Amino acid sequence: MKLNPFPKPTSIGPVAGAENWQSMYPYFTHVQPEDDQRFWFYNSMHFSEPMSAFDMITAETAYHAMGAYMTRVFAFPTAMGIDYRVINGRVYITANTVTDPAKIQERLELFQQRAGHYYENWDKFYGEWEQRMLGLIRDMNAIKVPELPEYEDEAVVMQQRGTAQNHLVRTSYHRTIELYSQMWHHHFEMLMLGYGAYVVFFQFCKQAFPEITDQSVARMVAGIDVLMFRPDDELKKLARLAVELQLGDIFTSDGNPAVILPAVKARGAAGAQWLKALETAREPWFNISIGDGFYHYERSWNDDLSVPLSALPHYIDLVKQGVSLDRPTERLKQEREHIINEYRSLLGSDDEKAAFDQMLGVCHMVFPYVENHKFYCEHWLTTSFFNKVREFGTLLNRFGVIDEQSDIFQLHYTEVEQVLANVMNSWAAGSPPANLQHWKTIVKERRAMLKVLAQWQAPPAIGPMPANIEDPALQMLWGITTETLHRWAMPPGADTGEIKGYAASAGVVEGIARVLRSINDFGEVQEGDILVCPVTHPSWSPLFSKLKAAVSDIGGTMSHMAIVAREYGMPAVVGTGEATKRIKNGQRIRVDGDRGVVTILDEAA
């Protein structure tokens, strides 16, 4: 079949009503003519929505840190960092590679020495890393955003501090940004080394067992005790306790804390006991984002208690029905051991078995970091960071430069600096901030543009198509292979009624599709539905107990949906690229988790 070329980056025009979109992002993220010579793909896995100006920081700082660790710190022999561009609010990325053999050799020597140091001390460094992250989170939460009151605090005089607090506005803001940037550096400090171990084991398995499925490899690698399961486990505990204390009747599916919590409190000792358990669970486990931690509006469970509370009634029902909510950890462990032993026994020689043990051993060593870092970084620290930025939003709003607190997220972080300077001077000068309307107009325009841009169908890839994608990390993390590229390039009309993705969890079922775009649509899900969504997040875990199967646009076999679906033993197909576009809510579909195919059975619905 003849494939359509991908559009050139410069050929993509603006969306009507959002012509001025580029004003939201720094000049160096804009597409230049020379970018047409390179292949880029839309990073819809991390940035599935258009970026508000402030949220661009989640891409910028992340790529600065990732690239630094690959290119400069560890000197990965063949891979450097990521270049990114923004088109109509979407983040496109391309990976830089090293091809010169002499350079690769030079980098390999550094890599062996530097990465070796980390691998050698992995568990110790991970322990220290966790402490460092906890410290960072404490520091972030401790940042004081100056109030800029009518008169300066007397202490400035009595203790001869020598600086007034408008000076500290800038200091605190810088500190907020710095700690966030520091988080991303910690995030990538060990992550790419962890992925390296995965990639090597995947590659070995593919060579030893050419037909092995990614999910079989993933099942050998995955550990059972993962922090990201804790929030959901805590919820289940709370559900059991609610039943035990006969409080089950209080919980409603709207999860409104303003109604529920006082009602619990009114139940005397039982209520108090449950509320105490809730408080224990909240710190730290409810510091989990409802998303993946890339957008300011993805709040934590702690920020919006209605999210965890709304999941309780279903769990309470299950407890009452006598259904065990415990994760079947023993079974999962046995299954994993079984798969490992069986594959191992099929290897041809003792040498291969020994190499297999070594590679898998390294995977198991790095697995806790690779999985658990998300809780500290993308969830806990990131939601704290956005909350700190909100405090600056409150300050700006008080001085009248923006209409509401959250408008601060419509400003790029470098623009916030300017507005803060205006406020700092206003406080000092004793006059209202200059040009009060300036940002209000811009914020209004940007909000309108984001609405329009959200409807834009971003092409999955742009620029010249590479002959093939050899990077196994791309496949594992983003679900992108040469085959994916070909599918993206398929001319329209080549529709077969089948949607292809990755077989993430085995089994074949048919059922009603429930297309969900955000956590706010959870209420629509009926028992036995098949979830169809862009991507799932750990905070969606409570949903899975209702589902029969799951389908996602984005994600590989180590993605959250894949892992959870395997635990629940339900078929799942991930990384389809287009399931939410092609499947309509309520349609009957068949999910084949053995082959990675979703079939729309009833086109009419």
Place this chain on the structure above:
Amino acid sequence: MTAEAVPTQALAWFKEIDLHAVPRVGGKGASLGELRRAGITIPDGFVLTTDAFRLFMAPLRQQLQLEPRIAALQGKDNTTLNSECAQIRAALTRHQCPPELQKAISTAWQELSENGKHAVAVRSSATSEDGADASFAGLQDTYLWVQSEAAMLEAVKLCWASLYNAESVSYRLRLAVAEAQLAMAVVIQRMVNSYCSGVMFTRSPTTGDRSVITLEGSWGLGSAIVSGEVTPDKYVINKITREITRRDIGCKLMAHVPAPNGGVLEQEVEADRQQQPCLQDAQILALAEIAKQVERHYGKPQDIEWALDQDGNILLLQSRPETVWANKDTAPVAKPAAKPFDHIFKVMGGKR
């Protein structure tokens, strides 16, 4: 040798033999006995051993002056070779079995076929272990759906006579195989009126992957698949997770079915069954389990023929070692390194 004792050794039921009997009952016969011993369901049957062949041939050797006559063919042209061989084969098929042998075969056949109620298959069973020995080149005679005693005896003689086809004889002459040592066993086995049938490999025939089972199946008797006359349904099953990772439903235009007067008939498959899968998932998984069991029993990958009878019972018709990938020297994918993470340096450095 008494007249009574000879036929007893000339004939062996599957239950009496295992792989050690190869020199006497041939690879096919021994493998069926071995499968039965391993607890696998196979259609019952017996083998006419090499003793039976020798017993049958003894008077003929004299009569036809077989050894000097064949030795004389050395260096002769094809026409002479062909005509001499044809004469020898004709003499063989005309030759009557010694009465005690004939009686033994007849008794066994009556028991196996329940006095002709069930058809049998008659197959040559080469005495070299994997059938690859040059002296048996091209000898894979199989007579299916044989319904009468007379037809069965004729098929047996045709199997024996096939040792004297021109190709086989010229091979033996070239490799100087002594005629006196020549022998062949013949398997006589109850036929399965297959609902569907096919083959299984306990490793991938395309990639050599040992973690999968490749299963092919089609309607009717397995001869349609083996001869390549039909595009079968194809499944790939993961041995470890039992997932069916691939299903290609073939367009099965025809099937081999028993002919009314014996033998096999090619029959068109009704339109609505052509693209209908011939196996259900539970049957696929049951077959895969049996394949794993057989592979475990032999300790190496197997090439298996299977059938599903009209009552849904699974039977194996044959199992032999897989040879294509077994003969490929595969270097180990990786060897242990000094430190576990050295593997990462090898791969990341583009060394592997």
